[in-house]
Structures are given as structure tokens and as C-alpha cells.
Amino acid sequence: MSVLVMALLTCYAAGVVVPACLPSRPTHQNLVAHSLACTAGLLGVALGIAGLIAPEPLTTSLSSTIPYLSFAIRLDPLAAFFLLTISLVGVAASIYALGYATEYYGRASLGALGSLFNGFLLSMTLVVLADNGFFFLIVWELMSLLSYFLVVTEHEKADVRYAGLFYLIMTHVGTAFIMLTFLIFFQEGGSFSFEAFRHPEQPLPEGMRTVAFLMALIGFGTKAGIVPLHVWLPYAHPAAPSHISALMSGVMIKTAIYALVRVYFDFLGGQFPWWWGFVVLLVGTVSALLGVMYALMEHDLKSLLAYHSVENVGIILLGIGSGMIFQTYGLNEFAALGLLAGLYHTINHAMFKALLFLGAGSLLYATHTRNMEEYGGLLRRMPWTGACFLIGAVSIAALPPTNGFVSEWLVFQSLFLSFHIPSILLKLILPLAAAMLALTGVLALACFAKAFGISFLALPRSSHARHAREVSVSMRLGMALLAIICVVLGVAPMVVVPLLDRVVTPFASVSIEGKVLALDGWALAPVNVEFSSLSPPVLALLLVALSMLALGLVVAFGGLVRKRYYKTWGCGINLTRRMEYTATGFVQPIKRVFSTIYQPTVKLETEFLEESRYFAKRRRFEFHIEPVFQKYLYDPLVAFFTAMAERLRVIQAGSLHLYLAYIFVTLVVLLLIAV
Amino acid sequence: MLQAIIVVVGQIIVLLAVSPFIVGLIRKVKARLQLRRGASVFQPYMDIAKLFRKQPVVSSTTSWIFAVSPYILFASTLAAGLLVPVFVSKTPLNFAGNIIALVYLLALGTFFLILAGLDAGSAFGGMGSSREAIVASLTEPAMILSIFAIALTAGSTNLSTIVHKTALLEGIVTDPSPHLMALASLFIVAIAETGRVPVDNPATHLELTMIHEAMVLEYSGRYLALVEWAAGLKLLVFLTLIANVFAPWGIATSVEPAALGVGLATYLVKVSALAVLIGVIESMFAKLRLFRVTDLLGVAFILALLGLVFFYVLRG
Numbered sequence: 001m002s003v004l005v006m007a008l009l010t011c012y013a014a015g016v017v018v019p020a021c022l023p024s025r026p027t028h029q030n031l032v033a034h035s036l037a038c039t040a041g042l043l044g045v046a047l048g049i050a051g052l053i054a055p056e057p058l059t060t061s062l063s064s065t066i067p068y069l070s071f072a073i074r075l076d077p078l079a080a081f082f083l084l085t086i087s088l089v090g091v092a093a094s095i096y097a098l099g100y101a102t103e104y105y106g107r108a109s110l111g112a113l114g115s116l117f118n119g120f121l122l123s124m125t126l127v128v129l130a131d132n133g134f135f136f137l138i139v140w141e142l143m144s145l146l147s148y149f150l151v152v153t154e155h156e157k158a159d160v161r162y163a164g165l166f167y168l169i170m171t172h173v174g175t176a177f178i179m180l181t182f183l184i185f186f187q188e189g190g191s192f193s194f195e196a197f198r199h200p201e202q203p204l205p206e207g208m209r210t211v212a213f214l215m216a217l218i219g220f221g222t223k224a225g226i227v228p229l230h231v232w233l234p235y236a237h238p239a240a241p242s243h244i245s246a247l248m249s250g251v252m253i254k255t256a257i258y259a260l261v262r263v264y265f266d267f268l269g270g271q272f273p274w275w276w277g278f279v280v281l282l283v284g285t286v287s288a289l290l291g292v293m294y295a296l297m298e299h300d301l302k303s304l305l306a307y308h309s310v311e312n313v314g315i316i317l318l319g320i321g322s323g324m325i326f327q328t329y330g331l332n333e334f335a336a337l338g339l340l341a342g343l344y345h346t347i348n349h350a351m352f353k354a355l356l357f358l359g360a361g362s363l364l365y366a367t368h369t370r371n372m373e374e375y376g377g378l379l380r381r382m383p384w385t386g387a388c389f390l391i392g393a394v395s396i397a398a399l400p401p402t403n404g405f406v407s408e409w410l411v412f413q414s415l416f417l418s419f420h421i422p423s424i425l426l427k428l429i430l431p432l433a434a435a436m437l438a439l440t441g442v443l444a445l446a447c448f449a450k451a452f453g454i455s456f457l458a459l460p461r462s463s464h465a466r467h468a469r470e471v472s473v474s475m476r477l478g479m480a481l482l483a484i485i486c487v488v489l490g491v492a493p494m495v496v497v498p499l500l501d502r503v504v505t506p507f508a509s510v511s512i513e514g515k516v517l518a519l520d521g522w523a524l525a526p527v528n529v530e531f532s533s534l535s536p537p538v539l540a541l542l543l544v545a546l547s548m549l550a551l552g553l554v555v556a557f558g559g560l561v562r563k564r565y566y567k568t569w570g571c572g573i574n575l576t577r578r579m580e581y582t583a584t585g586f587v588q589p590i591k592r593v594f595s596t597i598y599q600p601t602v603k604l605e606t607e608f609l610e611e612s613r614y615f616a617k618r619r620r621f622e623f624h625i626e627p628v629f630q631k632y633l634y635d636p637l638v639a640f641f642t643a644m645a646e647r648l649r650v651i652q653a654g655s656l657h658l659y660l661a662y663i664f665v666t667l668v669v670l671l672l673i674a675v
Numbered sequence: 676m677l678q679a680i681i682v683v684v685g686q687i688i689v690l691l692a693v694s695p696f697i698v699g700l701i702r703k704v705k706a707r708l709q710l711r712r713g714a715s716v717f718q719p720y721m722d723i724a725k726l727f728r729k730q731p732v733v734s735s736t737t738s739w740i741f742a743v744s745p746y747i748l749f750a751s752t753l754a755a756g757l758l759v760p761v762f763v764s765k766t767p768l769n770f771a772g773n774i775i776a777l778v779y780l781l782a783l784g785t786f787f788l789i790l791a792g793l794d795a796g797s798a799f800g801g802m803g804s805s806r807e808a809i810v811a812s813l814t815e816p817a818m819i820l821s822i823f824a825i826a827l828t829a830g831s832t833n834l835s836t837i838v839h840k841t842a843l844l845e846g847i848v849t850d851p852s853p854h855l856m857a858l859a860s861l862f863i864v865a866i867a868e869t870g871r872v873p874v875d876n877p878a879t880h881l882e883l884t885m886i887h888e889a890m891v892l893e894y895s896g897r898y899l900a901l902v903e904w905a906a907g908l909k910l911l912v913f914l915t916l917i918a919n920v921f922a923p924w925g926i927a928t929s930v931e932p933a934a935l936g937v938g939l940a941t942y943l944v945k946v947s948a949l950a951v952l953i954g955v956i957e958s959m960f961a962k963l964r965l966f967r968v969t970d971l972l973g974v975a976f977i978l979a980l981l982g983l984v985f986f987y988v989l990r991g
Contacts, residue, residue: 379738386738399783400751400776412775412819419827427987431823435976438778438819439812445782446808449789453804458796459736523770532832538771539754539780546750549687554897558727561896568734568795568893575736581793581801589809593969 001058004047005073005129011040012125015118019111026110030101033114037094037121044087044125051080052499059131066134068192074131077503078266082128082258085347088485089250089354090121096358096478097243099471103365104241108153113241120146120247127255133182133192140178140255144171144223147252150244151236160239167236170229174222178259181215184208185267197267209268213276216263217283224256226317227287228629230310234294237309238302238370242361243478245302249309250354257316257346264320265339265507270327274423277324284321285433288314292443293597296450296590297625299372299583301360304451305353308396311440312349315411316342318433322414325426327508333515334417336508337526340500340516341410347496348403348489352395355482359389362475363455366468372454372583376461382470386456388479393448395486398441401540403489406524408441409534413526446590454583461577491540494521584623591625599626678930679767683757686766690756690915693943694907695719697914697950704954719907723900731896734795744791745894745901748784752908755780759915760838762938763927769835774822777834777916778815781868781909785811788902792890799882803889806965810874810886813972814867820979821860824853825920827986834920842923853989856982858921863975865913867968869906872957874968877906884962911946914953918945 015036019029051058057076064070075083097117104113123143130136148171152164182192188204189196204212222229233253237245264272291310298304323338362385363378364370379386395402415437418430460466470476489496494517501513518525518533525533554560568575591598603622609615651662699716706713733741755777757768772780785807792804822832829837867874870887879885885892891902919926925941927934963971 377736379740390740394783394786397782397786398779399786400779405779409775409779413832416823416826416832424987428983431820431983432980434823435816435820438815441779442782442812442815445786446789446812449786449793449804449808453790453793457738457740457790457794519770525770530831530833530836532773532775533770534773534776535771538768539776542754542757542768542771543747543750546753547746549753550746550749550901554727554901557724557900558729558897561728561730563731563733563896565735566732568736568797570797575796577796579798580796581798581805586793586801586805586808589805589965590812592966593809593813 001047001050001054001075002060004043004050005058005060005075008040008043008047008125009122011036011043012118012122015040016115016122019114019118022111024109024111026101026105029110029114030098033110033118034094034097034101037097037114037118038091040118040121041087041091041094044083044090047075048080048084048087051075051083052077052502054080061131068186069134069138070132070193071135072131072193073126073129074194075129077506078258078261079128081343081347081500081503082254083125085254085350086121086124086128086251089247089350089482092354092358092478092481093243093246094478095481096246096361096475099473099475099478100241100243100361100365102472104153113150113153116146116150117244120150120244124247124252124255128258131194133186133194133197135192136194137175137179137182141175143252143255144168144175147240147244147248151240151248153241153244154239163232163235163239167232170222170232174219174229177215177219177222181212181219181263184212184215194262194267198269213264213268213272216260217279220256220259220263221283222256224253224260224313225287225310226283226313227290227310228633230287230291231629231634233310234298234303234306237306237357238300242302242357242364245305245361246354246357249306249357250350253309253313254346254350257313257320257342261320261339261343261507264324270335270507272324272328274325274328274426277321277326277328278426278429279321280317280324281321281430281433284314284317285436286314287311288318288440289436290597292440292447293594294625296443296447296587297598300370301363301372301375301451301455302357302370304372304447305356305360308356308444308447309349309353311444312345312353312396315408315437315440316345316349318342318437319345319407319411319414322411322418322430322433323508325421325430326414326417329421329423331420332508332510333512334414334420336501336504336510336512337410337417337516338414339504339507340497340512341407341414343500343503344410344493344496345404345407348395348407348486351482351485351489352392352402352404355388355392355479355486356396358475358479358482359385359392362471362479363468365471365475367462367464369462369464372451374462375455375465376577376580377457377459378465378468379456381460381465381468382456384470384476385479388476388483389456390452391483391486393452395490397445397448399445401487401490401536401543403486406490406493406534406536408437410524410526411437413532416532417526443590446587450583450586454581454586458580459575459577461580491537493524493536497524591623599628600624601626682763682767682930686757686761686763687753689761689939689942690753690908690911691904693946694904694911695723697911697946698907700947700950701954701957704951705958708955708958719903723904726895726900726903727897729896731894731898733895733898734797734893736796737794737893740787741791741794741893742898744787745898745905747787749901749905749908751780751784752905752912756908756912756915758834759912760835760919760923760926761915762935762942763930764835764839764842764919764923765928766835769833773832774826774834775819775832777912778818778822781912782811782815784905784909788890791894795893797893799885799889799892802882803886803892806886807890809965810867810968813969814864814975817860817972817975817979818864818868820976820983821857821864824857824979824982824986825861827983828854834916838919838923838926839928841920842926842928853982853986854921856978856985858917860975860979860982861917863971863978865917866953866956867972867975869910869913871910871953873960873963873971876962879962886965914946914949915942918942918949
């Protein structure tokens with residue numbers, strides 16, 4: 001296995017170095033960079049599976065001359081699971097990139113793009129493998145910086161630069177909190193190795209544990225995109241090239257989930273007061289609901305998908321949070337179930353979100369716009385992309401028989417089992433969270449009905465869409481691969497659950513494989529078959545069989561009468577694209593019902609004909625929704641820091657002598673304190 | 676195994692055969708209350724049979740989604756029906772999914788119908804789809820909470836277990852108030868989900884009021900037959916759910932021929948009674964404005980929540 005690790009790291013490293021050194025022929029650079037990434041990804045998949053089934057975690061270490069730093073690697077089931085997730089998406093994204101990167105020929109350096117792509121994958125891989133806090137922080141920072149460079153690939157555009165800057169600041173604020181978390185552990189453990197974090201010499205005092213919990217939630221939450229720290233996501237994810245967006249939204253934010261599980265269940269040993277789980281649950285609920293609500297109002301396809309990442313991180317946290325609550329009350333089996341549900345949703349979200357971003361990339365490639373209102377009728381022009389996007393949409397809307405449904409069902413179950421908790425408050429709050437999850441689910445359904453319906457169905461809404469062509473084979477392959485994985489994860493949970501069980505067993509100190517899988521693996525039945533059960537393969541078969549029955553009924557009752565094609569009735573005039581329902585119109589009722597959240601402002605200007613006030617020459621309609629978090633949280637913060645900086649400018653006179661004096665005074669003060 | 680197959684096939688046949696009757700019965704009740712004679716209760720059968728033989732006219736702007744959606748809708752609704760005990764309390768497919776699976780199966784059909792509404796490119800379809808999306812969004816939380824309140828009292832989220840336990844008078848609650856509140860909530864949800872007055876009017880073809888009908892406006896021939904049949908099925912699934920969860924009396928708890936006969940007969944009586952009730956409600960109330968539906972569904976949500984609170988308070 002250590003050979004596999006070396007091969008994997010070498011492959012990525014080669015992917016970083018070789019494309020940058022190649023002579024500047026974009027075709028070659030593209031091919032080399034992405035085939036190396038693909039190979040490394042396949043090795044990663046193999047390593048991930050090996051790590052999941054290996055009885056003992058694999059550890060290797062390379063010490064360094066820097067104190068406290070050692071390049072230690074540990075592949076336990078949790079790390080292996082995330083490695084598998086990252087690598088699967090990595091493989092699909094690199095296959096896709098072979099075709100998609102042609103878009104950047106002549107516009108950006110393919111050598112740089114390819115190197116950064118490999119470097120980004122390498123840093124994410126190392127984040128989940130790292131077994132030393134110092135090392136972790138280095139690769140974490142590397143991951144943030146490389147993704148920043150990738151975000152600003154199209155740096156000639158002002159909004160891309162703004163998105164990049166926003167992301168850079170947010171991610172560093174997050175990193176600061178992560179550093180503080182690790183420093184707390186370091187204080188007690190005396191070492192930066194994760195082993196010392198896990199088993200400190202003396203246990204952390206209660207207050208420090210709480211601080212560590214909150215710092216980790218803020219620090220990693222920034223990367224994961226929890227509300228209200230999510231504001232960078234809808235800027236940064238859409239700005240990046242689409243295969244990078246797929247990696248960022250699909251897996252980079254999952255490294256934060258990894259780290260949260262690592263810190264809470266591993267370092268803090270799964271000993272929580274009840275309110276920790278409650279806080280995580282609350283953050284999850286709010287993120288899920290607000291994420292999907294803002295997504296609904298978004299008509300830039302990639303921003304919409306970015307907001308959905310906020311939603312899905314919320315769903316993942318619902319699973320993890322309920323697990324934490326159960327852990328508090330010693331209900332280990334349910335704790336394992338909650339954690340398992342959260343992790344199942346993690347891999348599922350990685351797959352369908354990457355798929356959807358690749359699909360959005362294909363639309364961007366074919367039409368050169370991200371505005372949904374300019375799509376339309378694309379299913380006929382791009383049937384493969386359309387079919388893959390549809391599978392992604394059905395998955396993210398959590399509809400059977402796809403993967404999103406299975407994991408959301410498990411999250412529902414873990415919330416429903418709350419009646420075992422002795423606290424009456426939590427007994428009521430967990431079902432309420434389930435109701436909010438149901439609302440989130442249907443709103444996601446509405447959102448993807450909009451996204452797919454407006455983009456792919458009916459008439460083209462612009463000449464861009466009318467002239468769209470199906471994308472190249474490699475791009476289709478990348479999407480198809482993820483679409484297949486989505487369906488497989490949906491109908492074959494009996495393969496996934498035992499692997500996930502190996503991940504959660506060490507944390508919940510109980511194996512629940514036998515409890516979750518019933519009827520020889522044909523059904524999922526947390527607790528027992530009598531309480532609740534679900535058989536995804538049987539449901540899938542049932543849907544197929546009953547569709548056949550419907551077809552049979554059609555043939556039996558009427559025979560297959562040839563259908564006649566005719567134009568849509570347009571009330572007497574020919575149907576044009578201007579008569580179609582728009583994305584804005586589609587979500588109007590939702591905007592109105594939830595207007596307290598959106599606080600929309602509508603502006604309607606009408607210019608009338610001079611002859612008569614009854615005929616409008618032109619109308620102009622504008623609507624905006626209030627960016628609440630930016631306006632009431634971030635803008636005041638930015639204003640505060642700017643004002644502070646203005647004040648501090650007094651001591652920054654630019655004179656070298658003055659600075660030397662500062663240093664001298666500081667030195668004297670420090671010496672005085674030391675004495 | 677053979678017994679299980681017979682029960683499943685029997686359930687499919689009963690659901691398919693009874694659903695047009697329920698639609699016809701509601702129409703008949705409404706006609707009678709309006710002092711009309713009304714069409715025969717068997718008219719919907721003839722409608723469906725005729726639609727199957729008609730040549731479908733399909734808009735040339737549509738894609739394969741439009742042609743496939745009726746089949747998916749029909750299959751998912753029927754699959755949801757197979758998870759509900761109809762005349763035998765222990766459905767063989769009980770293990771395939773609990774009540775959450777039922778909710779999401781119905782959502783699958785809704786999703787494809789919304790897409791189909793958008794596919795023809797006319798404003799009517801889009802409007803229907805958009806309205807269907809908001810109504811579905813508002814019903815779901817109430818539905819999940821009311822389901823949970825019922826599941827708590829029965830100690831299970833599997834429908835067969837709930838019905839079987841209640842039918843055998845096992846674990847009967849001492850105070851029925853949580854049950855009654857959940858029943859009221861679920862009834863409102865059923866009305867909203869199946870597009871009946873006061874949320875939607877299945878008899879209207881006026882663009883200002885249509886929801887479901889606008890969405891399926893472009894369908895004709897065999898597609899329309901499937902859509903109409905599926906709409907009837909969805910209604911029947913909800914009525915069956917309400918009838919058997921809250922009043923499982925008479926349902927066959929074993930697979931004896933005599934018990935099956937009694938089960939079937941009582942089932943028909945129960946769903947017919949509910950259909951008459953819906954007919955009366957439809958005649959008594961006017962359709963609500965779309966944005967007033969929020970209030971109605973808010974009431975359903977609060978009722979379900981109260982049911983939950985009552986359950987915990989009564990249990991202490």
C-alpha cells in the first residue's frame with residue numbers, strides 16, 4: 001500500500017512539474033497534465049478502497065528539521081473514504097478537462113492551468129492524509145492558494161478578480177481560526193502530531209474544549225460554506241473554469257467536512273455536551289434552507305449550483321449534528337447512523353454536484369453564457385449533456401432511485417429516531433429539523449425543475465442557444481462517469497454502507513452494518529425492519545416494471561397509434577421564445593411567499609406611446625433580492641476594519657528611523673517583561 | 676412467495692380499477708349537490724378508454740421528456756400505492772419503503788410533470804408548473820410532521836406496521852388527540868397534493884385559476900389517459916392512506932379468502948365515504964387565491980406540530 005501512496009504522490013507531482021516544463025504547445029500540455037491527473041486519480045481510487053478495507057491504518061512519516069513539523073501520513077478509514085471521494089471526482093474532472101481546456105487555448109497558459117490542476121488535487125489529497133497539525137496547515141494553505149490561482153484563471157475580467165480577492169480573504173480568516181484550534185490542542189499535547197491531539201498528556205479543560213469546538217466550526221465552516229460564512233461561495237465557484245468549479249464545490253468543501261469529523265469525533269473523542277450537537281444541527285438547518293432559497297433566485301447556472309453546495313453542506317451537518325446529539329446521550333448506534341448518513345451524503349453530493357458543474361461547463365462551452373434565461377431547447381441540441389444533467393438534477397432533488405434520495409432518507413431516519421433522546425426540547429427540535437429538511441428537499445426539486453426545464457426544454461431563448469452543439473467525447477465521458485456513479489450509489493447502498501460502517505465504527509465504538517442492512521443487504525433498515533425500511537434496488541426495479549406495465553396498458557387499450565406533431569397552441573399566433581415562461585417568472589410565487597427572507601425590491605418602468613397612454617412602447621422590469629448577510633454583517637465589518645486602518649495609518653509614517661525606533665522600543669518592553 | 680405476488684398483483688388491480696370510480700363518485704356527488712343529475716360514476720373509465728384510442732397530438736417543440744413523463748408519473752404513483760396497505764394490512768412490499776419513500780416517489784412524478792409543463796414552451800404550462808412547485812413546497816413540511824406524529828404513536832414509519840398494529844388494537848393510544856390533529860393535518864395535505872378545491876380546481880380550464888390542469892394542458896391521447904389515471908391514483912393513494920391509518924377496521928390481517936373479502940368490501944366503503952366527503956367539501960368551499968393557500972397549509976403545519984407536542988406532553 002505504501003508503494004501505492006508513493007506512486008500516487010509521484011504521479012501528481014509529475015503532473016505539477018511536467019506540464020510547466022513542456023514547450024508551450026497547449027495540446028501537449030493539456031494531454032500530459034490531465035492524463036497524469038487521471039492516472040493519479042485512479043491510483044487514489046485504488047488506495048481509497050484499500051484503505052477502507054485494510055484492517056490497520058497505514059502510516060508513514062518523514063521527519064523534518066523544522067521543529068514540530070513532520071511530514072506524517074496516516075490512511076485510516078476516514079481519510080481513505082475522503083481520498084476515494086476526491087479521487088473519483090478527480091478522475092472525472094480530468095477526463096472532462098481534456099476537452100474543456102481547449103476553451104482556454106490561446107487565452108491562458110495551459111501549462112500553468114494543468115500544473116495548478118494537479119497541484120490542487122495533490123494538496124487536497126494531502127489534506128486528508130496529513131497526520132501532523134503543522135503539515136496539515138501547510139497543505140491546507142496550499143490548497144487554498146492553488147484554488148485561488150485557479151479561480152482567477154480568467155483574471156482579465158474584473159468580476160473574476162473581485163471573486164478571487166473575496167475568496168482569498170475569507171479563506172484566510174478561516175485558516176486563522178483553524179490555526180487557533182490547533183494551537184489549543186498543541187498547548188495540551190505538546191506536539192503537533194495528530195496522535196498527541198488525540199491522546200493529550202492531560203485532558204483539555206472544559207472551557208478550552210468549547211473554544212476549540214467553536215473555532216473549528218468557524219474555521220472549517222468558512223471553507224465548507226455554512227451560513228453566514230457562505231458568502232464567498234457564489235462568487236468564487238462560478239468564476240473558476242468549470243472543471244475546477246466541480247472540484248471546488250464537489251470535493252474541496254468536503255475537506256472541511258473531513259476536518260470537522262476529524263476534530264470532533266477523533267480529537268475531541270466524541271465527548272460533547274448536548275448543545276454542541278444542537279449548534280451543528282442548527283447551523284445545518286439554516287444553511288440548508290437559506291442555501292436552497294438563495295439558489296432559487298439565482299439565474300446564473302453556476303451561482304445556482306454554488307448556493308446548492310451551501311444547502312447540501314447543511315444536510316450533511318444535519319446528519320453529523322444529530323449523530324453528535326445521540327453521542328451525548330450515549331445512544332451510540334444512532335450516533336453511528338447520523339454520522340453514516342452525513343458521510344453518505346458527502347460522497348453523494350460530491351458526485352452529483354461535480355456532475356452538475358461539468359454539465360454547466362458544457363452549457364457554457366456550447367453557448368458562452370451562464371445566464372439561464374438565454375438557454376432553452378438545449379436537450380435536442382445536446383442530448384448527452386442533457387441526459388447527464390437530468391440524472392444530476394434528479395439526484396440533487398433527492399428523488400428515487402438516485403443516490404441523493406438514499407442519503408437524505410438516512411438523514412431523515414436519524415432525525416426521526418430522536419424520540420429516544422431523554423430531553424423533551426431535543427425531541428421536538430429534531431422533528432422540526434426534519435420538517436425543514438423536507439422543505440429544503442422540495443425547494444431543491446423546484447429549483448432543479450427550473451434549472452433543467454428552463455435550460456434544456458422548450459424553445460431556445462437566444463441565438464447562443466439556437467446555435468449550441470453537443471460537446472466533445474471526453475467531456476461527455478467525464479459527465480457520464482459521474483452520472484453512472486450517481487445511479488450506482490443510489491441503487492446499491494449495500495456496497496456503500498459496509499464501507500462507511502468501517503469509517504464510523506472507531507468514532508461511535510459500535511459497528512452498525514448488521515443493523516442498517518437487512519434482508520441480505522436488499523434493504524436499509526436502521527434499528528429494525530419493523531420501524532423503517534427502504535430497499536433502493538427493489539424500488540428501482542418496481543419503477544421500471546410499473547413503467548413497463550403502463551406501456552403494456554397503452555398497447556392493450558389503444559394500440560400504438562402514431563402520434564401527430566403540431567405546433568404548440570399560442571392563442572392564434574405563432575409561438576415565439578418571448579411567450580415562454582422565464583426562470584424569473586417560474587420562481588415568482590416562491591419569491592412572494594418567502595418575501596420576508598428575500599426582501600425583494602421590484603422596479604417597473606413603462607414608456608408609453610405619445611399618442612396614447614394605453615399602449616406601452618417599452619417596459620423595463622428589474623428585481624433585486626436583498627443580500628442580507630453582505631449588507632448587515634460583512635459591509636459593517638469591512639467598514640470597521642477600513643476605519644481602523646485609517647487610524648493606524650498615523651504610526652505608519654514611512655520613515656525608516658521611526659520604524660527602527662519601534663523595533664527598539666518593542667525589544668526593550670519585551671526584555672522588561674522577561675525580567 | 677406466491678402469496679406475496681398474488682397480494683401485490685391484487686393490490687395493483689384494485690388500485691387501478693377503483694381510482695377512476697373515486698373520481699367519478701366525487702363528480703357525481705358534486706353534481707347532485709348542484710341539483711344536476713351528473714354523468715355516471717363510471718364515466719371516467721370511458722374517458723380513459725377513449726383517450727387511449729385517440730391519436731395523440733404532440734407539440735413539435737417538445738423533447739423526449741414530454742413523452743416519457745406520463746409513464747414515470749404513472750409508475751411512481753402506482754409504486755407509492757404499493758407501499759400502502761389497501762385491503763391486506765401486511766403488504767409484501769412493506770420492506771421496500773416507508774412513508775418517506777412514499778412522499779419522495781410522489782415527488783418524482785411531480786418533478787417530471789413540472790418538466791413536461793415547461794416543455795411545450797407555452798406560457799400556460801410554465802404557469803402551471805410554477806404554481807405546482809410552490810404548492811408542493813408548502814405541503815411537504817406539514818406532511819412530514821404529520822407523518823411523524825402518526826409514526827410516533829404507532830412506533831413505526833412503515834405503513835404496514837402502523838396499520839397492522841392499529842388494526843389488531845396493539846399499542847393503541849390512551850388519548851387520541853395527537854392522532855386527530857395529525858389526521859386533520861394530513862387531510863389538508865391530501866387536498867393540496869391532489870389538487871382539489873380549495874387549493875386547486877380540477878374542473879376548471881380558466882388560466883387564472885389552473886394549477887394542475889395548466890401543467891398538463893398540452894397532453895392528449897394516451898398520454899392524457901395516463902396522466903388522468905395517475906391523478907386518480909394519487910387521490911386514491913391519499914384516501915387509502917387516511918382510511919387505513921386512522922380507521923383500519925375490517926382490513927384483512929391474514930390472507931384468508933374470507934378475511935380478504937371483508938377487507939376489500941370495507942375498503943371500498945371507506946374510500947367511497949371519503950370521496951363523498953371530498954365532494955361535499957368541494958361544493959361548500961370556494962377556491963382560495965394562490966397566495967392564500969399558504970395560510971391553509973400553515974394551519975396544517977401547526978396542527979401537525981401540535982399533534983407532536985401533545986404526544987410528548989401526554990406521555991410525560
